[in-house]
Amino acid sequence: MPRRAWASVPGPPCSVRLRTESPALPEAQRAPRATSALAQPARSCSRRPSRGPWRSTGNIMDSAAPRSTAALLLLLLLLLLLRAERTRGAELTFELPDSAKQCFHEDVEQGVKFSLDYQVITGGHYDVDCYVEDPLGNTIYRETKKQYDSFTHRAEVKGVYQFCFSNEFSTFSHKTIYFDFQVGDEPPILPDMGNRVTALTQMESACVTIHEALKTVIDSQTHYRLREAQDRARAEDLNNRVSYWSIGETVALFVVSFSQVLLLKSFFTEKRPVSRAVHS
Amino acid sequence: MGWPVLLLLALCAAGARGLYFHIGETEKRCFIEEIPDETMVIGNYRTQMWDKQKEVFLPSTPGLGMHVEVKDPEGKVVLSRQYGSEGRFTFTSHTPGEHQICLHSNSTRMALFAGGRLRVHLDIQVGEHANNYPEIAAKDKLTELQLRARQLLDQVEQIQKEQDYQRYREERFRLTSESTNQRVLWWSIAQTVILILTGIWQMRHLKSFFEAKKLV
Numbered sequence: 001m002p003r004r005a006w007a008s009v010p011g012p013p014c015s016v017r018l019r020t021e022s023p024a025l026p027e028a029q030r031a032p033r034a035t036s037a038l039a040q041p042a043r044s045c046s047r048r049p050s051r052g053p054w055r056s057t058g059n060i061m062d063s064a065a066p067r068s069t070a071a072l073l074l075l076l077l078l079l080l081l082l083r084a085e086r087t088r089g090a091e092l093t094f095e096l097p098d099s100a101k102q103c104f105h106e107d108v109e110q111g112v113k114f115s116l117d118y119q120v121i122t123g124g125h126y127d128v129d130c131y132v133e134d135p136l137g138n139t140i141y142r143e144t145k146k147q148y149d150s151f152t153h154r155a156e157v158k159g160v161y162q163f164c165f166s167n168e169f170s171t172f173s174h175k176t177i178y179f180d181f182q183v184g185d186e187p188p189i190l191p192d193m194g195n196r197v198t199a200l201t202q203m204e205s206a207c208v209t210i211h212e213a214l215k216t217v218i219d220s221q222t223h224y225r226l227r228e229a230q231d232r233a234r235a236e237d238l239n240n241r242v243s244y245w246s247i248g249e250t251v252a253l254f255v256v257s258f259s260q261v262l263l264l265k266s267f268f269t270e271k272r273p274v275s276r277a278v279h280s
Numbered sequence: 281m282g283w284p285v286l287l288l289l290a291l292c293a294a295g296a297r298g299l300y301f302h303i304g305e306t307e308k309r310c311f312i313e314e315i316p317d318e319t320m321v322i323g324n325y326r327t328q329m330w331d332k333q334k335e336v337f338l339p340s341t342p343g344l345g346m347h348v349e350v351k352d353p354e355g356k357v358v359l360s361r362q363y364g365s366e367g368r369f370t371f372t373s374h375t376p377g378e379h380q381i382c383l384h385s386n387s388t389r390m391a392l393f394a395g396g397r398l399r400v401h402l403d404i405q406v407g408e409h410a411n412n413y414p415e416i417a418a419k420d421k422l423t424e425l426q427l428r429a430r431q432l433l434d435q436v437e438q439i440q441k442e443q444d445y446q447r448y449r450e451e452r453f454r455l456t457s458e459s460t461n462q463r464v465l466w467w468s469i470a471q472t473v474i475l476i477l478t479g480i481w482q483m484r485h486l487k488s489f490f491e492a493k494k495l496v
Binding site for chain 2: 088089090091092093094095102103104105106107176181183189190191193201203204207208210211214215217218221224225228229231232235236238239242243246249250253254257260261264265268
């Protein structure tokens with residue numbers, strides 16, 4: 001694992017207070033609350049000592065290697081750090097067919113907190129089963145027929161955690177499911193930002209605060225977008241259904257009225273030729 | 281100098297990309313991204329194939345390709361390309377809405393191994409998350425503070441785009457609701473009129489029928 005080769009890059013320093021509660025939504029939204037916006041766990045600031053990658057390469061470099069090699073190694077380290085630290089969260093929307101189950105897996109280090117938010121956007125009764133398993137096969141979270149939920153857990157065991165969404169209880173409705181799986185803290189945008197010895201200046205603290213606030217805004221927007229997608233899907237469905245049912249009812253109306261008239265006429269029509277043939 | 285570089289290169293190549301899932305060889309897996317317009321989406325993926333004999337996923341499978349197809353909200357194909365077993369695809373949306381990203385493997389070669397499984401590592405970054413900040417810092421020679429400000433600017437731009445998209449969506453929603461309203465109104469009136477006319481026709485027809493039968 002490339003991440004183990006280097007010291008884990010710490011999160012924002014503890015001089016910054018992070019968001020611990022989500023913005024209050026208007027009362028009019030009586031629909032159930034959380035998705036990623038509300039239920040996101042408070043991200044703790046990092047108290048890990050900063051052991052930069054530079055120190056570990058120093059031992060390799062002490063054996064009088066040329067400068068170009070050092071530069072090349074530094075560049076590769078940078079690339080490695082980027083590759084290792086960039087992809088620590090996944091936000092996907094996919095379609096789950098009826099009577100199907102889909103699983104996703106992610107490698108999590110020990111002691112790292114991860115969170116899973118999911119929401120059903122379209123389909124049926126907007127519910128899905130979900131369960132999360134740790135590398136040893138224990139089910140650490142299981143819910144049935146949930147519309148949305150948020151789950152956080154600190155990984156006790158290092159390994160591959162799997163979370164699955166199941167639509168097996170449904171026979172004909174496809175569900176569209178959105179999930180957001182975040183592992184650990186957000187890495188800094190430059191690898192050496194975490195190795196500071198001095199405290200942040202006021203400008204930098206302000207930048208960090210604004211960044212956190214904007215993240216909240218983006219999360220709220222995602223939340224509203226999902227709810228709006230759900231409502232819009234329902235409205236379009238209703239629009240189509242009104243058309244089909246109206247046409248269907250008109251056809252039924254014609255059929256019923258014609259059959260009524262024909263039936264009544266048949267009651268009063270004489271069947272004598274038939275009965276005479278039967279009796280004789 | 282040889283071995284540390286090689287080791288680092290190997291580690292770079294074998295870097296885990298986070299989330300992964302399994303698909304069958306001929307199976308197609310689609311993901312939906314609802315994005316505003318002029319938003320860049322970068323997807324990275326890596327595939328591994330199941331080796332039946334060793335009962336393990338091979339670290340890399342040369343010769344295995346994945347076909348990536350991206351459709352825009354109107355169903356028009358934006359990107360349809362074949363990549364190798366490890367690849368990176370990028371596209372920029374020109375219309376806001378739900379884009380569909382579909383992946384499936386070109387398993388004509390693997391027809392012998394029918395029933396095999398593929399492990400696909402996938403990572404999709406949208407908008408501001410797709411920016412590579414160290415690269416931007418190096419290219420524009422920005423200080424740390426300037427880079428932070430740049431990140432804030434990108435975030436705000438993303439928020440603005442999303443808000444424009446929200447306005448567009450709300451308009452669509454409103455049009456749909458108004459259309460439903462109109463339809464309910466006109467169809468109710470039409471059905472009532474048809475009901476009355478059918479009733480009148482029934483009575484007249486039956487009356488003439490009974491008069492002909494000399495019952496009335």
